[in-house]
Each structure stands twice: as structure tokens, then as C-alpha cells.
Amino acid sequence: MPVVQLVWFRSDLRVYDNAALTEAMAQGPTIALFVAFRQSWYQHDMAPVKQDLIRRRVQALQQELAGLNVPLLLVEGNSYQDVQSVFEQLLPLGIARVYTEVEYELRERRRDQVLKDWLAVRGVAWWQCDRQCVFVPGSFVNGSGAMYQVYTPFKKRWLQRFAEQGVQVLAKPKPQAPVVLDLPLVTPMQGGNNSSADWPVQQDDVMQQLRHFCQQQVQDYQKLRDLPALDATSRLSPYLAIGAISVRQCIARLQVEAGADLQQANSGASVWLSELIWRDFYKHVLVAWPDLIKHQPFQTDTAAIRWHNDETLFQAWCDGTTGYPLVDAAMRQLNQTGWMHNRLRMVVASFLVKDLHIDWRWGERYFMSRLIDGDFAANNGGWQWAASTGTDAAPYFRIFNPVTQSERFDPDGIFIRNWVPELARLPNQHIHWPHKLPMSKEYPGAVVDHAKARQVTLELFRHARQQGEKSDEST
Ligand SMILES: Cc1cc2nc3c(=O)[nH]c(=O)nc-3n(C[C@H](O)[C@H](O)[C@H](O)COP(=O)(O)OP(=O)(O)OC[C@H]3O[C@@H](n4cnc5c(N)ncnc54)[C@H](O)[C@@H]3O)c2cc1C
Known part of the structure; x- marks a missing residue:
């Protein structure tokens, strides 16, 4: 039986600067694999628009790999638990070694460990590179030998x-001699709603x-x-x-x-x-700190905060009907396109946590379910920063005023008018706070008073800190 190397593409959907592909092709005839684990994606709240981007990118990758004479096998998996059965189908191809790039999230690491052991028993080797970051995590430590928190x-x-x-x-590897496969697995990926069509994938x-x-x-x-x-x-x-x-x-x-x-x-x-x-x-x-994947706050004393978690307010935030124009414009853009600007991510995150007093994890999850660029580490980091619960987070008393943010960063209301059509005809001086004008009737009233909400936030954090101090004293 001929022997092939197999590159398993996951979060490295490219032919340039791809160490797994480069290494495999240097070792001999290479084939490639992509598995769509729909159920696991769903469990991880992966946004449909991101799934669509992956689908389109994988199709483009298939063509790019074809130019290197590397066939890309597309398999519809279900959950990570099916990973062995996916590879079971592939073993008859005569796989010598599986090449991958590391994924840092806990479930992905576990999936890889299980598969690596399973393959080893069947005489298939495992090669993994760690190149998602510029420098390998764990290779930077502070004076006390620990990872930096700041x-x-x-x-x-x-x-x-x-x-x-x-x-x-x-560099992109040079084409290899064509590889002939016995299994008819070179299929187009299924599903897709083209919602990511605004983002080129070539x-x-x-x-x-x-x-x-x-x-x-x-x-x-x-x-x-x-x-x-x-x-x-x-x-x-x-x-x-x-x-x-x-x-x-x-x-x-x-x-x-x-x-x-x-x-x-x-x-x-x-x-x-x-x-x-x-x-x-x-x-x-x-x-x-792999436990972050379990959505634990980095600053443990903040676990004691008694979030109000009002579902009606949460829904208003999700729908972009809070009565705060910049917040609403940002959320409507997210809902319609899967994208949000960084400044607005900070503003809406702060608003959810420190004006509506809703647990940051509700927002983190909602973002993942909508963002085209959903990435656990950046999203969790961003939410814990905004909620003052994370590494190097904003101090808890730093509370964005959503109206001032609007005046500073969308001074002419261009962004707001684009996404909140009810306000499109308002003059500049009222666009950030339209509630004094009768013509703003179609637009929702403000769901909270920012000044009062701010005081409540300070109290919530102070209370949680006191609780932490008390439990320190009693230990
Ligand atoms: C609450 C919140 C949630 C976020 N969720 C995500 C997420 O799920 N995925 C994501 O990629 N980014 C996230 N970010 C970070 C940031 O908002 C986006 O990376 C940025 O808006 C992407 O736009 P850009 O590519 O034009 O960035 P640019 O400004 O051009 O920056 C270049 C690249 O740097 C990285 N980057 C920039 N800012 C950050 C940051 N604060 N943290 C980590 N990486 C950063 C991104 O990869 C970005 O593409 C989040 C930020 C906040 C405050």
C-alpha cells in the first residue's frame, strides 16, 4: 500500500506560512483533510456567519491545494467524539503521519490527545506545531517564573x-506529483447561507x-x-x-x-x-489559565458580584433597542453583519455589564453567536477587560458614559444614522441623546438612567470585594 502524509486543517486555513503543510510535503506524498464538526461548533456558539466564512474559505483552499496537487478531503463530522470514526475511514489510505497546528482551547486539546493516542496504537504518528501566536505560549515568563498578568x-x-x-x-510549498486516491472524498462542503459573502476568501x-x-x-x-x-x-x-x-x-x-x-x-x-x-x-x-475556558472570572473576588440579569433588558441590548443610540447602532450592525468595531465592542460590553448589570458571560456568549471573527481568547479577554474581572482589566470604577463615547467617537452621528434609521433625520446636537425631541417617538426610550446605573455598579463591586475580604479573614 502506498504511504501518504495527512495534513489536518483546522484554524490554519491557508497554504502560505503553514508549517504542517510544509513539513508534510517535505516528507512525501501528501493529502489534506478538513472536518466540519457541526455539533461541536454549535456547542461552542459559533456564529452562522463564521461557519459560512469557513465553508467558503475551505472551498477556496481546496482549489489552492489542488494547484499543489494536494487533494483536500472534506468530511461532515458531528461532534469531536466522532473524531476516531472519521480517521477510521481514512486509515485505508495508508496514512503514515498526521500533521496539525495546535488549537489552544481545552476541548480541542482533549480531542487531539485522544486521537493522538488512538492513532499511535494503529501505528500512525502525530506531528503538531505551535504557531498560532508569534511566540509560543509558555515561553514568556515574568521574574517569578509565571505568565504575565499585565x-x-x-x-x-x-x-x-x-x-x-x-x-x-x-513560503507556499512547491507542487508535488499528483496523488491518486481510492476514496471518493473530494467533495464540496455542504450547507452555507452565503451570509459572509461581503468578505472575500481567495x-x-x-x-x-x-x-x-x-x-x-x-x-x-x-x-x-x-x-x-x-x-x-x-x-x-x-x-x-x-x-x-x-x-x-x-x-x-x-x-x-x-x-x-x-x-x-x-x-x-x-x-x-x-x-x-x-x-x-x-x-x-x-x-x-486554561480554566478561563470554563468562563471563570480571572479575578476570583468578582465571582461574588450579584448581577441583576434582567432578561428584558438583555433582550433590548441584543436587539439594539436600549434607547442609547451608539449602543443600538453597534448591536444592529452586529446582528445584521456579524461585525463590530473595536471601540463599539468596548462601549456595548461596558453598557451591558455596568449600565444593565448583566453578567458579562451573557454578553460573551451572545458575541460568539454573532461575530464573524469569534475567537475565544480575544472575546473572553475583551469581555473580562470590560467587566473589570480579567487580567489587566479596566478598573471597576471606570465606567464608560455611552453618550459621551458617542459624542467623542461618532461626533457627526454618521455611524448612528447608518444603523438606526429612526434617527436618520435628527440634527447633530440631538443624535447622541434624542429623547428631548418629539420627533424621536419611533425610537425606544432609554431603558436605564446612566448616572443611577453607575452608582449601582460601584455598589455591586464594593459589595463583592467586602465579601472577598470577609472570606479571606475567616480562612
Ligand atoms: C468585548 C470584546 C470582544 C471581542 N471579541 C473578539 C473576538 O471574538 N475576536 C477577535 O478577533 N477580536 C475580538 N475583540 C478584539 C477587537 O475588537 C477585534 O480584534 C478588532 O475589532 C478587529 O478589527 P480589525 O481586524 O480591524 O482590528 P485591527 O485594529 O486592524 O487590529 C489588528 C488585529 O489585532 C488583533 N486585535 C486587535 N485588538 C485586539 C484586542 N483587543 N484583543 C485581541 N486581539 C486584538 C485582531 O486580530 C485584529 O484583527 C474583542 C474586543 C472586545 C472589547
């Missing part, structure tokens, strides 16, 4: 290592988006990145989340285009690099 020293260490080692991007288009951002937009990133009405950020997160592009490719392109600007503190290029370092930071945090 971003700034982590970033300093990261930059030091970057200056010493740089980043290495792997490798060249994604690379062009990166190039365009680094050539034309990054200079102004520092100045404009907080304005949601503008297209001033890279919008690469959906691709980074599914691995259609790697973080190393982003940094390498930035180095080429920004040159010396990258060394200037506060240049657009260096601020953008800092955002990519935030991405690494949250992944390192997840690996160091």
Missing part, C-alpha cells in the same frame, strides 16, 4: 524577543487587503482607529480567527511597508503592532 510588561518582553528573532514566514484577495492596509491606511491608524464611521482598521480579524492569514504574515508585511515607522512609539505602525501583541497576550493567558 499587558505592558508582556509587550516589552515580546518586543525584546521580536528584536532578537524577528518573524519567519514560510488567498490573493486577503493578502491584498493586508497589503492595502499596510501601504495606505496604517499611517493614520493611531489617529483614526477609534472612529467607527470610518474604515480605518484592517478588518483582518475574521481571517486571523480562521487562520486564512497568519499573524506572522501580518507582521512581515508591516515591516516591509512601514520600515522605520515601526520603531517610532505611537506611529500608526507601532500601534497596530501593539494590537497584534494583544492578540498574542490573550492566547498566552488562555494557555496559562
